[in-house]
Every structure is written in C-alpha cells, then in structure tokens.
Amino acid sequence: MVKLKFIIMFIYLTIFTWILVFLLFFDFRKLRTRIRISKFVHQLPGPKRLPILGDLFILFWDEGYLFKKLRQWGKQHAPLYVLSATTLFVSANVTGAEEFEKIASTTKNIKKSPEYFFLNGWLGEGLLTSTGKKWHVRRKILTPAFHFTILQQFISIFNNETRRLVDVLKKETDKPYTNIVPLISQFTLYSITETSMGTALNMENKEDKNYVSAIYQIGNIMLHRIMRPWLYLDALFYNFFPSGRKQLKILKTLHNFTDNIVSKRAENFQKFDIEQENNYNYSNRKKLAFLDLLLNAKITSGIIDDQGIKDEVNTFLFEGHDTTAMSICFTLMLLANHPNYQEMLFQEIVSVLGATNESPDLKNLNELKIMDRFIKESLRLYPSVSFIARTLDEDTLVSGYLLPRKTIVHIHVFDIHRNPKYWSLPEKFDPDRFLPQNCVNRHPFSYVPFSAGPRNCIGQRFAILEIKSVLSGILRNFILEPIDTPDSIVLIPDLVLRTKNAMLKVKFIERQNKCV
Numbered sequence: 001m002v003k004l005k006f007i008i009m010f011i012y013l014t015i016f017t018w019i020l021v022f023l024l025f026f027d028f029r030k031l032r033t034r035i036r037i038s039k040f041v042h043q044l045p046g047p048k049r050l051p052i053l054g055d056l057f058i059l060f061w062d063e064g065y066l067f068k069k070l071r072q073w074g075k076q077h078a079p080l081y082v083l084s085a086t087t088l089f090v091s092a093n094v095t096g097a098e099e100f101e102k103i104a105s106t107t108k109n110i111k112k113s114p115e116y117f118f119l120n121g122w123l124g125e126g127l128l129t130s131t132g133k134k135w136h137v138r139r140k141i142l143t144p145a146f147h148f149t150i151l152q153q154f155i156s157i158f159n160n161e162t163r164r165l166v167d168v169l170k171k172e173t174d175k176p177y178t179n180i181v182p183l184i185s186q187f188t189l190y191s192i193t194e195t196s197m198g199t200a201l202n203m204e205n206k207e208d209k210n211y212v213s214a215i216y217q218i219g220n221i222m223l224h225r226i227m228r229p230w231l232y233l234d235a236l237f238y239n240f241f242p243s244g245r246k247q248l249k250i251l252k253t254l255h256n257f258t259d260n261i262v263s264k265r266a267e268n269f270q271k272f273d274i275e276q277e278n279n280y281n282y283s284n285r286k287k288l289a290f291l292d293l294l295l296n297a298k299i300t301s302g303i304i305d306d307q308g309i310k311d312e313v314n315t316f317l318f319e320g321h322d323t324t325a326m327s328i329c330f331t332l333m334l335l336a337n338h339p340n341y342q343e344m345l346f347q348e349i350v351s352v353l354g355a356t357n358e359s360p361d362l363k364n365l366n367e368l369k370i371m372d373r374f375i376k377e378s379l380r381l382y383p384s385v386s387f388i389a390r391t392l393d394e395d396t397l398v399s400g401y402l403l404p405r406k407t408i409v410h411i412h413v414f415d416i417h418r419n420p421k422y423w424s425l426p427e428k429f430d431p432d433r434f435l436p437q438n439c440v441n442r443h444p445f446s447y448v449p450f451s452a453g454p455r456n457c458i459g460q461r462f463a464i465l466e467i468k469s470v471l472s473g474i475l476r477n478f479i480l481e482p483i484d485t486p487d488s489i490v491l492i493p494d495l496v497l498r499t500k501n502a503m504l505k506v507k508f509i510e511r512q513n514k515c516v
C-alpha cells in the first residue's frame, strides 16, 4: 500500500516537474543558459542521482532526515558538490571557507537565489530579498540605524525586556521543564519592535499575539512549499491548494500588523519633526532609529516610498527577532548542559556588574569576554541562519571548477562551521576556540554566522548586545538544568535553524546566591 502511494506520488511529481520546466523554459534563450549551467555544474562530485529526475527523491524525506543527509553529503563531497532537481535545475553546494570567500567577497554576486522568491509575498523587496540598485540604496539608508550611538540607547530597552522575561521565568521554576522557544521569541519580538519601530507590544493584545503565531505558521508553509515543486507557481498555489489559501490569510495578519506600526509611527514622526523643527533631523546628522530613518528618507529625499518602508519593516521584524531568538535558545540549552561554564559566566557577570541589581550598559557588555566566547561557540554549532544562497552574476572559478553566470549556489554555513579542515574536533563544544591566540591563522570565512562580504548581516552588533543583555539577566537570577541535550534534539532547516516541533526544553531553578 505504502509502495503504491510512493509510485503514484512519484509519477505525479514527475509530471508536475516537467510541466514546470516547460512553463519556466519556453523561453529558449533561458533553456540554452540552463543547459550550459547544467553541463558545468554536473562536473562537480555529488550523491548518486536518478537519470533526468536527479535528486528529486529528497522531496519525499522528512525534514529531520533531509537535514542529516545534507550533513552527510557535505562531509562526503566537501568542499563543493552538485545537487539537482531534474537535469535542468542544478545547484552548486559549498561547505568550504575558501569556496565561500570566492563567492561572497565580490560585490558582483549579491543576487539571492530563487528560493528567496517565496519570501517576496511577505517581505516584498526589503533588504534581505532585493538586489541591484534598490539593495545598494536601502543598505546605505539603513546602515546608520546600527551606529553604536543608536545601539547604546537600545540597551535600556533590552534590560527592561529582560526584567519582564525574568518575571515570566520565575513563574516557571515550579515546573519540571520550560519550552523556552515561545518565551524567548516574545522577548526578541518585543525588543525589535520597541528599539527599531518605536512601538511597545503587549501580548495581552490579540493582534500582537496573532502576529507571533502567524510568523511561526508562515515559516512552516514556506518550507512545505519549497519541498513541493508543484506548489511553485503562484497562480496554482494561491488558488488551488489549501496551504496557498492559508498563506494568504497569514500574510493578511502579518501585513495588517506592520501597516499599523508604520502608520502610528508616521503620525508621531511628522508631529515630532514639525514640533522640533529639524532638531531631530537626518540632515543635521542627529542619529535616527530604524523606522524614523526610513520615514525621514521618504520625506526629505523621496528615495523610498510607503511600500518600500513597509517591506523594510516586515524584513526587520522577521530578521531582527526570529534569528536572535533561536540563537538565544540554543545558547541557553548549551548553558544548561555546561554547568561549569554557567558558573564561570555568573562569576564574570558579578565581577563586571558588582553585587548589585545594576543593569548592564554598553561598556559592561563589552567587558563580558567569557560570555562573548560562549556565544560565538554557540553560533558556530547552531548558526541560526544555517543556509544562504546566491545566483552568480559572473562566471566564477571555484576549487578548479567553472561555475557559469546564473548558477545557483547554496552555502551550507552549518557545514562550514563543522568542517574539520578549520575546526579540530568540530562537534565538541569549546568556547576557548575563540581565545584571541586560538583565532590566529583561522580562515576568515570559516566562521560566518552573520555571513560575510557586502551582504553580511546588518544587525549583527544589535544581536550580540541583545543576547548578552538577556543572558546577564537570566544567569543572575537562575541556574539552568538540562532537559534537552545536543544529542536529543532534532534539527530542521526552516527559515531559520529550528528544532522539531519548535521545542527546546530547559529547567529553571531560582538562584539563592543572586547578585541583587
């Protein structure tokens, strides 16, 4: 019975794939390009594939198994291998630092791959998904929003949100364990909306709650879609499939939420600008936070319109909370599993902040060096963006292979971070890898949790300060005991690196020797 179902699914998939190939390639110039790319990329080593269908069978795998299998291929065929979804759709897959450097260090290869198109319905042409001139202009507008004088002001918000989280966690101490994912996601969402958008959220509010749950659902639907080529065409997906109709509903929730944030801020911003008569103004070089910077750019130079602002707000709400949330969750799981480090970090916090209830400032956070190494090692083993992808803009020679222009390249950050060429005993958790003397001679592209090159993460300093603030608050108040362990969790490749069922369990015990 199972076998019959498999055969039917396979025939169905084959027919759909070829319809898709036809629809996408009736332009014969594109077909010629595809054939050329396919010829070159198929010279790379790779797993055994079926004639014509290539590696399409992986679409039948469960996400956890797919994740494991990709790790196995990454090791087997390092640093570069081919995967193909039919003969004409091929990708070059990178697990080596030198190869990633070749691709990411040039200003040419800034175009994202077709996988990112699925995000367009939600994020439009925001900084993550846009390319060319639009991306350059936006990156230039937004870079000052992450200047250290701005970030410095955000720390008091991180501290307030940490206090709110600590109060929530105190109620969890009676329980056998806590699933930290929803609680930490709420913390990072509150932090990004208040710092960058100037809006304080409240989970008692139904719309705020719905927004958080919509973010989870959209991630699941997108992964579901990526794994099913018959859902690729928008017209079919949105009109004929329940998941497409569900996505439209979710997008409405997400967009209503951000539209609201933008219009509220726009009202206040205009009032503020008029009242202050250029006191808080871009042109006299006072620093503006994210959303105000965009509103100001629209008013003063018109280089961004309302839709552009909304696209950026959607992009930053997603990139600015989900990535950091998962990174904090994995770090807490590792702390629970390494009590010796937990104690070292606690002692470091006490020595930097003293035995008071003082909240850390920028200087304090910069002094937390052991914590810094702990976070770096956590991001090495669990990079929340474990996979990035590009479409090459020029023929590029990588590891002796010519990858033609328009080749899709998948960069497996997770595998680069566990490649034994750069990391001895790569599976071992060891923050001392990041002691200054141990970093000498390490390939700069072997550690890339925030990517590298011109399209690196614009929010990386924001993220690190936020993570340090929250860890300081949690470790000052609780001892963490392990429930989940690195061996017990099942990782899945979602929009960000997640665990199966979005669960990560830790036990919280209130500290007796608190530094308050």
Ligand code: HEM
Pocket (backbone or CB within 6 Å): 127, 128, 129, 139, 192, 315, 316, 319, 320, 321, 323, 324, 327, 383, 384, 385, 388, 389, 448, 449, 450, 451, 454, 455, 456, 457, 458, 459, 460, 462, 463
């Ligand atoms: C631990 C937390 C974070 C990690 C691991 C992370 C990682 C990354 C990575 C790997 C990229 C490159 C993605 C690609 O090429 O497709 C990226 C891009 C980006 N990140 Fe982050 N990020 C984090 C936090 C943040 C935060 C807090 C913000 C905003 C406040 C942010 C905003 C962005 C944006 C807008 C981009 C696109 C940049 C561009 O293409 O110019 N990220 N991030």
